[in-house]
Amino acid sequence: MVHLKTATEIERIRTSCRIAADAMLAVSEELKPGVTTLFLNQVADQYIRSQNAVASALGYRGFPRSICISVNDEVVHGIPGERVVQEGDILAVDIAVKKDGYHGDMNVSMKAGEITRQAQSLLDTTRQSLEEAIAACVAGQRLGDVGHAIQSYVEERGFSIVREYCGHGIGRNFHEDPQLLHYGIAGTGCRLQAGMVFTIEPMVNEGRAENRVLDDDWTAVTVDGKLSAQYEHTILVTRDGSDVLSRFEDLPW
Numbered sequence: 587m588v589h590l591k592t593a594t595e596i597e598r599i600r601t602s603c604r605i606a607a608d609a610m611l612a613v614s615e616e617l618k619p620g621v622t623t624l625f626l627n628q629v630a631d632q633y634i635r636s637q638n639a640v641a642s643a644l645g646y647r648g649f650p651r652s653i654c655i656s657v658n659d660e661v662v663h664g665i666p667g668e669r670v671v672q673e674g675d676i677l678a679v680d681i682a683v684k685k686d687g688y689h690g691d692m693n694v695s696m697k698a699g700e701i702t703r704q705a706q707s708l709l710d711t712t713r714q715s716l717e718e719a720i721a722a723c724v725a726g727q728r729l730g731d732v733g734h735a736i737q738s739y740v741e742e743r744g745f746s747i748v749r750e751y752c753g754h755g756i757g758r759n760f761h762e763d764p765q766l767l768h769y770g771i772a773g774t775g776c777r778l779q780a781g782m783v784f785t786i787e788p789m790v791n792e793g794r795a796e797n798r799v800l801d802d803d804w805t806a807v808t809v810d811g812k813l814s815a816q817y818e819h820t821i822l823v824t825r826d827g828s829d830v831l832s833r834f835e836d837l838p839w
């Protein structure tokens with residue numbers, strides 16, 4: 587069942603998103619070749635705690651760290667550890683925060699030093715596919731319209747969209763209804779209603795869409811070993827469009 591959010595709930599979600607966005611800034615300032623992904627995890631975790639908030643991922647279904655960092659061919663749910671960031675890496679940094687009982691969730695793909703033109707094209711396409719999805723969000727449109735906007739944008743550029751992981755309603759729970767697929771057929775699916783809050787978080791692969799989960803039971807990687815990127819925002823549907831709760835004028839995401 588989809589829970590439509592009240593004004594108070596919406597502002598709490600926005601507050602959690604603000605903390606996530608500021609933690610993202612702290613991570614981006616420390617991200618350079620030579621640091622470990624565990625160090626970046628600690629940077630985010632410390633900032634979140636300093637705001638009297640908690641990292642939603644920590645302990646979620648046994649997840650051992652506070653944020654997810656998925657490097658290069660890692661698609662999603664990468665576990666920060668002793669891996670050292672290398673020049674040319676791309677890192678999808680996923681930060682979700684809970685404060686005053688409400689969650690906010692976002693993901694930004696970042697680069698370490700100089701990256702290839704192909705990697706930059708993957709980042710640009712993934713980021714813009716999220717913008718296309720946001721533009722498709724307005725009360726009365728359908729979930730399939732949003733998925734179709736992402737899929738068509740990505741596939742027209744020769745990349746592929748991951749099918750196994752989707753966007754999700756968010757609020758009192760980290761994951762709630764509705765599920766938002768990042769692919770689909772226009773004109774199908776449930777209608778969007780004003781007051782719905784959900785994430786859109788397309789994972790886009792350089793090569794084939796298929797992925798598999800490593801023995802750590804979390805990290806999904808591309809089957810062909812090629813790159814994967816992701817961006818995510820938390821979005822409120824309104825009568826005439828949407829309000830991106832994880833977007834702030836003074837921050838680049």
Ligand code: MF3
Pocket residue numbers: 642643644646649654663680682691692693754787818
């Ligand atoms: N944004 C990701 C999601 O919504 C974050 C996952 S956190 C984890 O699924 F703990 F589940 F890894």
Ligand code: CO
Pocket residue numbers: 691692753754785787818
């Ligand atoms: Co999410």
